[in-house]
Structure formats: C-alpha cells, structure tokens
Amino acid sequence: MNEPADTRTPAAGTAAGRSAEESGAPGRYRALVLATLGMTVNFWAWSLLNPLGPQYRELLGLSPFALSVAVAVPVLVGSLGRIPLGAATDRFGGRIVFAALSAVAILPVLFLALFDSYPALLAGGLVLGLAGASFAVGIPFVNAWFPPHQRGFALGVYGVGNAGTALSNFFTPRIWAAQGPVAPFLLVAALLALTAVAFIAVGRNAPGWQPATAPFWPRFRQAIGLRLSIDLAALYAITFGGFVAFGVYLPTYLRDTYELEVADAAARAAGFVVLATLTRPLGGWLADRRPPHHLIVGALAVVAVGAVVAAFGPHIALATVAFLAIAAALGLANGAIFALVGQRVPASQVGSVTGVVGAAGGLGGFLPPIVMGAVYQATDDYAIGLMLLSDVALAGLVYAAWRFGSRTASVAA
DSSP states (O other): OOGGGGGGGOOSSHHHHHHHSOOOTHHHHHHHHHHHHHHHHHHHHHHTTSSHHHHHHHHOOHHHHHHHHHHHHHHHHHHHHHHHHHHHHHHHHHHHHHHHHHHHHHHHHHHHHHOOHHHHHHHHHHHGGGGGGGGHHHHHEEEEEESSSHHHHHHHHGGGGGGHHHHHHHHHHHHHHHHHHHHHHHHHHHHHHHHHHHHTTTTTOOOOOOOSSSOOHHHHHHHHHHHHHHHHHHHHHHHHHHHHHHHHHHHHHHHOOOOOOOOHHHHHHHHHHHHHHHHHHHHHHHHHTTTTHHHHHHHHHHHHHHHHHHHHHOOOHHHHHHHHHHHHHHHHHHHHHHHHHHHOOOOOGHHHHHHHHHHHHHHHHHHHHHHHHHHHHHOOOOOHHOOOOOOOOHEEEEEEEEHHHSSOOOOOO
C-alpha cells in the first residue's frame, strides 16, 4: 500500500517543516523535562502493584498464577490504551492529553489505597493500567519539538521516564513498611495531581505542531498499514515486553529463586529497571549516528545469552551479571527502535504509530509474567520460562536482520 498523501512529513516551507529542520524551538528542553517527569510519575502509578506482589500474596493467600494475573492486568490495559491515546495526542496535543490522563489516574490509585481484596486488585489494576499509556502521549509531544537529527536522543531521554517503575520497586515497599499500606498510594496520587497541574500551567505544544483532522479509524488503519509499523511493533514486543515483564515479575522471581527479603528483591529489580532506562538514551543517540538495526541485532543476542545463563539458576552474583546485561541490552534496543519512529514515520502519524508500536511492546510484557507464574506453579522452577525468553530473543534477532539487514526498510507497506 502506498503512503497516503495526507500523511507526508511537512514540507520545508511550512511552519511545521521549518520547526523540524531548524535546531528546535525555544522551550524544547523544558517540554522534554516536563514530559519525562510526567511519564515517570505515571509509570510509578502504573507499577504500584508490582513490588507489593509478595505482600498481597501473603495477605490475600494468592497462588503464584493468581498473583501474576493481578500484576499483569495493568500491563494489558496500559498496552491497549496506547492506541487511542496516541491517536488522541495527534488530534488534541500532548499538553491536554497528558494533563487529563494524569488526573484520571488518580482515581484508581485512591481506590487501591482503600480496598485490598483480590477483586479490588483486579478492578483497580484495570483502570490503573491507563497510566502506562502515557508513553504514547509523550512520544509525539516530544517528537514535534525536535528536528530529525536530534529525535533519537530526545526520545531516548524521554524514555528515562521508565524509571518510574524503578522508583516504584525501590520506594513503594519501603513506604508501605514504614508508613502503612495507604501511604504509597496517597503519595503517588499527589504526584499525579501535580503533574496534571504542571502540564496545564507551563506545558505547551510545539510551535510547528498541527492537529490531525482525520477521524480515528482512518488514521489507525493508515498507521497499521505502514510496513515500518509492523516491523517495529514486532521488535518492540520483544524488547520493551522483556523490560516490562522483568520490571513486573523480577521481585517475585528473586524472592522465590534466591529467598531474598521483599525490600532486597525490589531493590535489585529497581537496579534492573534503572540500567535499562539509562541505556535507552544511549541507544537513541547511537541510532542517530549509525544503522539502528545493528544495535537491535546485537542487543537481542545479549538477551538470548543472558536468559540462558539465568535459566540454570547460577549463584546470585552471576545471575545479577546476566540480568544487568539483559537490562542494558533491552534499553539500547528500545532507544534504537523509537529513534526509527522519529526518523522515518510521517510527522502527522507519529502518535498513531507510537500507539501501535507501544501497544505491541506492552502486550509483549503482559504474557511473560503469566507464563512465568504458570511455569513456576507447575514445575517449582523458572528455567523453562527463561529458555522461552531466549528463544523469542533469537527469533527477533533473525527477524531484525532479515527486515533491516539487506536494505533500508521502506515506510510504506
């Protein structure tokens, strides 16, 4: 299918085109910082249940499978929610959508502060998942502020907002233990309120940004009709899916496998998330300077080897090295993938394509925790689940080399 005529990157003579080709409008770094902080807070909210999994399992008497479902529900909703929210950002702009999303996310956070039954966890997690869709709001918001040769790095910096998962892993169980089970939820609700106010008060869309005028479904069909969308969605399902899966399930895995205390397991999981987050801007920066698919192929090779090492249940020191290597590789690959979005996707479709690719990544993180919980419940071991991860990484490696190795992948299908 040929690229639709109304989705071309703006011409150099237009206001949008000039903003894309110049060094960027004044205020672009303020917008980048605001979006990154907004994503950080929303991702903390999105990840509130993950580090508290062991407490809820003991408090409510949950099986490993039931717990894995509870922590995976927000991941599923956050994934699917990226499609409409990415399209909404193309239509209404990141300023309004980010403010509205942060305000809405306060409701499930306060609900979970008051109710701790298993049905409440599922119901609260269902709505809480919307906070994870903030990723698809910030990508087009940031992308519009920067010229093409800086977008890989800028979007990589925005990806540092993934650190909200690390903040949740590190602080949420400690606040729970020190101040009681309600305290972490009240803190996050307050931060979400500040985020919503900040976007209304000081946030603004890029000067060259133009709202998309076509209805949602035609724009969605155009987004999924781009060959590049499908390619990047498949790869992001593996790389970001792996990041989300480990961020969600690593505390439980470490406690079951190495009998660590809850706080220790959560802190180690936070280290995984921090490293993956910090290497993401590096991946974007490198992708601005060399073929991104080289970085993606190499990263997936590291993931495959690291998962095999971890599958044998080695000493915790070697397991730590393996997991940190996986974290760094996933961060580099994620940065490279969204550098390709910023570089090759028509400007008017960045939000819609981000929604599709981001949804695939989130869905990639939904199934692994459930598989890991089911495998552990059936075998009392995680080896099979980790070997499956290695197989999937190898499949992604072959796919990336095939689609991008011999030629530059075209945008149009």
